[in-house]
Amino acid sequence: MMCPCGCGEVIELSLSPDSKTYWTLGIEAGRPTLHPSVWRNTGCRSHFWVRRGRVHWVL
Known part of the structure; x- marks a missing residue:
């Protein structure tokens, strides 16, 4: 998937x-949910959850 921060990097x-x-990938209300959070330790260093198809940023 593309990093949701907009940096243009692909996250595998x-x-x-x-x-x-x-x-783990689950489907809640027809939308994807990932567990655990995604935390990039290089590049933009984004940290976020994907819940019910929405990105929730960890600040």
Whole structure:
């Protein structure tokens, strides 16, 4: 997915439980939810949750 901050970077998240770090994808009210939060440790350093298809920024 594209980083929601607008920096133009592509964020790749593993959904495979066989990976060391992975996210779970759920559908709530027909919209995607990710767990845990996404925290970029390079580039723009964005930190956010995706809940019911909306981005919620961690400040």
